[in-house]
Amino acid sequence: MLVAGAGPVGLVAAALLARSGVPVTVFEQGSALSEESRASTFHPPTLDMLDELGATDPLIAQGLKAPSFQYRTKKHGVLAHFDFAPIADVTRHPYRVQAEQSKLTRIIADRMAGHPNFDLQFDSPVAGVTQDASGVEVTLDRGGRRETRRGRYLIGADGASSTVRRALGIEFEGFTWPDRLLVISTPFDFYSVVPELCSVSYVADPVRWYFLLQIPGLWRAMFLVNEDASDERVQTHEFAQSLMATVVPGISNYEIAHTTLYKVHQRVAKSFRAGRAFLAGDAAHINNPLGGMGMNGGIHDAVNLAQRLAAVWHGKADDVELDRYDRQRRLVTLETIQKYTIQNKKNLESTGDEFRESLRAIAADPARTRDYLLRVSMITTLTRAQELG
Numbered sequence: 525m526l527v528a529g530a531g532p533v534g535l536v537a538a539a540l541l542a543r544s545g546v547p548v549t550v551f552e553q554g555s556a557l558s559e560e561s562r563a564s565t566f567h568p569p570t571l572d573m574l575d576e577l578g579a580t581d582p583l584i585a586q587g588l589k590a591p592s593f594q595y596r597t598k599k600h601g602v603l604a605h606f607d608f609a610p611i612a613d614v615t616r617h618p619y620r621v622q623a624e625q626s627k628l629t630r631i632i633a634d635r636m637a638g639h640p641n642f643d644l645q646f647d648s649p650v651a652g653v654t655q656d657a658s659g660v661e662v663t664l665d666r667g668g669r670r671e672t673r674r675g676r677y678l679i680g681a682d683g684a685s686s687t688v689r690r691a692l693g694i695e696f697e698g699f700t701w702p703d704r705l706l707v708i709s710t711p712f713d714f715y716s717v718v719p720e721l722c723s724v725s726y727v728a729d730p731v732r733w734y735f736l737l738q739i740p741g742l743w744r745a746m747f748l749v750n751e752d753a754s755d756e757r758v759q760t761h762e763f764a765q766s767l768m769a770t771v772v773p774g775i776s777n778y779e780i781a782h783t784t785l786y787k788v789h790q791r792v793a794k795s796f797r798a799g800r801a802f803l804a805g806d807a808a809h810i811n812n813p814l815g816g817m818g819m820n821g822g823i824h825d826a827v828n829l830a831q832r833l834a835a836v837w838h839g840k841a842d843d844v845e846l847d848r849y850d851r852q853r854r855l856v857t858l859e860t861i862q863k864y865t866i867q868n869k870k871n872l873e874s875t876g877d878e879f880r881e882s883l884r885a886i887a888a889d890p891a892r893t894r895d896y897l898l899r900v901s902m903i904t905t906l907t908r909a910q911e912l913g
């Protein structure tokens with residue numbers, strides 16, 4: 525079995541396959557695992573899944589448990605505060621864990637090092653893919669040398685600009701927002717100045733919304749940048765300070781650990797399967813990060829696909845089993861993840877007046893609160909995938 529990409533999705537799929545007796549080779553273009561600061565929220569069902577790999581406890585040890593989250597507006601203050609306790613009967617982890625995705629990839633790579641079915645090869649960009657009735661062949665570009673490797677199946681988990689997706693000729697349908705996302709990290713202690721703050725806080729505002737999230741040692745503040753300012757100007761210290769100054773009136777001149785600028789997309793591949801090759805994670809779908817559904821959804825793809833591939837590999841299921849991966853994961857991505865993340869963005873851009881009414885109605889009704897928590901935790905997407913058969 526071949527996997528392109530050693531991000532969280534490729535490594536989860538590879539580790540699950542290797543542990544179920546399928547030999548896997550992972551090709552990673554980088555010379556080490558990525559250090560990039562991106563996903564930092566792991567949802568309850570994802571933590572349940574990662575437990576199977578023994579990765580959840582180390583992740584908790586290196587991260588922060590977030591048992592609740594809140595919505596605010598600059599105008600009204602706290603609109604609603606939700607605790608995950610009402611869904612403790614359907615998950616062993618009724619909380620989010622905030623830890624960078626680079627912690628997860630290192631935990632998995634360390635745990636799998638030396639496993640006889642697990643081979644992780646760095647400096648190995650996949651440059652091309654061909655397939656026939658019995659297998660898939662990838663071309664690797666190793667320092668100007670072209671090499672080929674063959675396997676029975678290929679998982680393309682090589683991120684948003686996926687070479688595998690392009691090589692398979694699969695369209696990446698959707699759109700790119702005109703706005704960019706600026707993430708600013710600071711060691712500033714927001715608890716000392718913002719009353720009733722919790723470690724995940726979405727603050728709606730029609731002019732300048734933001735999202736505050738605590739990770740070990742730092743807070744990350746996310747802003748949408750829709751000015752005409754160039755990428756260069758947006759990434760200056762002064763620009764970051766001007767955004768941070770909008771967070772708490774009267775506080776400015778923050779210590780800034782780092783800033784990163786991202787483009788924001790909503791795209792889903794037209795198919796998650798082409799013969800013996802599959803797409804998973806960002807290679808298959810990308811969305812805005814509000815709600816933390818990108819990597820989590822990608823890990824859910826990896827688990828769904830790895831179980832099916834292992835069953836087919838061991839002769840316990842036939843090929844039609846693999847079509848279910850495309851049907852289930854692609855449809856839930858379109859029906860739920862894309863829809864929720866777009867709605868999350870609209871809510872944050874609003875005055876909060878309507879949003880406040882809807883949150884109040886949810887918070888006042890225990891049945892609606894539970895449904896809401898199942899949805900934001902992504903448990904609903906997993907239930908829906910099962911219903912699709």
Ligand SMILES: Cc1cc2nc3c(=O)[nH]c(=O)nc-3n(C[C@H](O)[C@H](O)[C@H](O)COP(=O)(O)OP(=O)(O)OC[C@H]3O[C@@H](n4cnc5c(N)ncnc54)[C@H](O)[C@@H]3O)c2cc1C
Pocket residue numbers: 528529530531532533534551552553554558561562563564565566625648649650651681682683684686687688705707786804805806807813815816817818819820821822
């Ligand atoms: C600011 C920000 C915040 C986010 N926050 C969250 C969050 O809190 N929760 C959440 O769920 N999601 C979040 N996301 C989204 C999340 O980061 C991605 O969904 C996640 O990284 C996808 O994982 P992946 O393994 O599919 O792809 P990637 O993490 O992109 O990994 C792909 C890997 O493939 C390698 N690669 C690329 N091309 C090739 C090739 N040709 N051959 C071999 N290897 C290759 C890359 O080097 C990389 O190691 C956030 C994103 C951003 C930008």
